[in-house]
Amino acid sequence: MSNSDQKDDIFQTGGIFANRELLRVGHVPPLERVIGRDQEVNAVGQALGPATVGGPPETTIIYGKTGTGKSLVARCVSREAHKKADSNSVSFQHAYVDCSDYQTETKASREMARQLATNLDAETDIPRVGIAAADYRDITWDLLADFAVDSLVVILDEIDKLDDNNLLRSLSRACESGKVQAHVSAICISNKIEYRERLNERIDSSLQDNELVFDPYDAKQLRAILDNRTDAFEDGVLDSDVIPKVAALSAKEHGDARKAIDTLYEAGRLAEKEGSDIVSIDHVDDAVTRAEVNRFQKLVSGTTPHVKYILRSLALLTAEYPEQDAFRTHRIYKFYETLAEREGSDPLSEDRVYRLLKEQSFLGVTESNHTGGGQSEGSYLKHRLLRDPEIIVEALDASVTN
Ligand SMILES: Nc1ncnc2c1ncn2[C@@H]1O[C@H](COP(=O)(O)OP(=O)(O)OP(=O)(O)O)[C@@H](O)[C@H]1O
Ligand SMILES: [Mg+2]
CATH class of the missing domain: 3.40.50.300 (P-loop containing nucleotide triphosphate hydrolases)
Incomplete structure (x- = not known):
């Protein structure tokens, strides 16, 4: 390979997109689209x-x-x-x-x-x-x-x-x-x-x-919107179940066409990066996970290290005991205490952690509910993670290194 070929090589764009502009934010398609x-x-x-x-x-x-x-x-x-x-x-x-x-x-x-x-x-x-x-x-x-x-x-x-x-x-x-x-x-x-x-x-x-x-779009409309942008991709690159999957996911969330188009674009980019010849629903899953990790990372970026330890504790407990739906404050606290100490931080009091957990439920990341603990115990608060624990851990890892 000559030197100039090598230089050209670093700009290889793969065979996924024919016209990526069609999927870019801010692109205003003609009225017929x-x-x-x-x-x-x-x-x-x-x-x-x-x-x-x-x-x-x-x-x-x-x-x-x-x-x-x-x-x-x-x-x-x-x-x-x-x-x-x-x-x-x-x-x-x-x-x-x-x-x-x-x-x-x-x-x-x-x-x-x-x-x-x-x-x-x-x-x-x-x-x-x-x-x-x-x-x-x-x-x-x-x-x-x-x-x-x-x-x-x-x-x-x-x-x-x-x-x-x-x-x-x-x-x-x-x-x-x-x-x-x-x-x-x-x-x-x-x-x-x-x-x-x-x-x-x-x-x-x-x-x-x-x-x-x-009004928000339903799955059928989102599918039609996405179908109308398939010429952003090279012929035959999109697996036939990709668009229905993206449309169904976006309809379930908010009927947001921007998110649907973004997800399709991200799936294509991931396929391109991997050097794959096709865009499959696995790429869609990866694109959705990545978007969730990014969103959660933004959400926690302004919080203190202790909030991050608490969320990590709840995520790790959830991953370890998948059959268990929610965890009591005390259980999370014990996990958190060890984690904070291991990171060289002085743990906060249990009461403070209890209040921080309640606050996190406002971020839509966790949910806290009172549960009757039997007559002798009275009611206590249990906390549940509302997102996939792996996503939370991945985002927390990323927010530590950044
Ligand atoms: N009916 C449609 N047909 C084709 N593409 C659409 C349609 N509706 C939305 N889109 C595409 O979805 C994306 C989001 O649409 P748009 O920017 O108009 O949303 P919006 O209602 O202004 O949202 P926001 O309130 O967030 O600004 C754009 O890329 C747009 O081209
Ligand atoms: Mg707008």
Whole structure:
């Protein structure tokens, strides 16, 4: 092998993926790849429809749990509206602002102005700092006027992260204020259903008419969504039971399409790393375990070493006595005491461990229940691990070495 071949070799990507972009976060597929959301697509289409013929678009609010296609539908339909308006010789513009990246009113307003300037190929200077939110909005209004834009739709994604509602308020009242000739509206998106009340209190109640709720996907829909992305893989690489398995797992959890796509991608990456020719359900299992380990590792990363010893004690007990469902505080304490001492730490008191165990149940890692211990004993607390003990131990090991 020549030297240059060797160098090429280190970039070998295996024969698993044909187009991995299709499975990447943030990829916005064309509208025809949006599966099973016809009603929602039509509702957003109806809100934006007037703007494609030069009329006023309506402001819409989209709620729904994570991974239910809210961002996707908003972006796809706005893109289609742009195309449709173009074909009618109407100037329609949209800006997408992810408020989790731009959490202050000023930053979000700047991002809106920046995107509009980019889309219009304007050479307007958008200062990074030193001007107020209202100034960025004035820049936006000037751009609309200078380029004779007929309507602007601003997608405010994750709007609950925004520090106040001034931006939304000024978008919904831009026309009334007389500052803007163009029609301006917003698509607000949130996965916090409790945000609804907060918003309704502060903003015009007329918004309630345009509320959309996206439901979680069921296994069949998730399967269709995944089936539609199989061209991310080389032909014949995916075992036939892989997609049904990923879909069933994700439906059981929250009906989250993002998680389903991520799991499929991870399974493919694991197969690729192994040099395997196919992606099998074993790769799916490994991908799920890995994701769980990562999630749990994040959960415990901020906790004290003692909490980690306690969780490890419960995990090791659970692994050692699989027939036993839950363990009494005292039993866990004895295990913990030895473990802490072995690690060179002074063990905490049993009462403190008892309270920490109860606290952990809030993290959703353990569950604590009172059990009647017979008349002489009274009731006592028993603790149960809610996750696979091997996953907990693996994550704890990883969090020690990191
Ligand atoms: N109906 C669908 N058809 C095809 N792909 C979908 C569909 N719904 C969601 N997806 C894909 O699933 C992933 C998550 O979707 P999206 O980002 O729209 O979720 P979301 O509702 O905005 O979630 P979050 O509240 O967490 O932001 C994306 O990769 C998206 O392309
Ligand atoms: Mg989203």
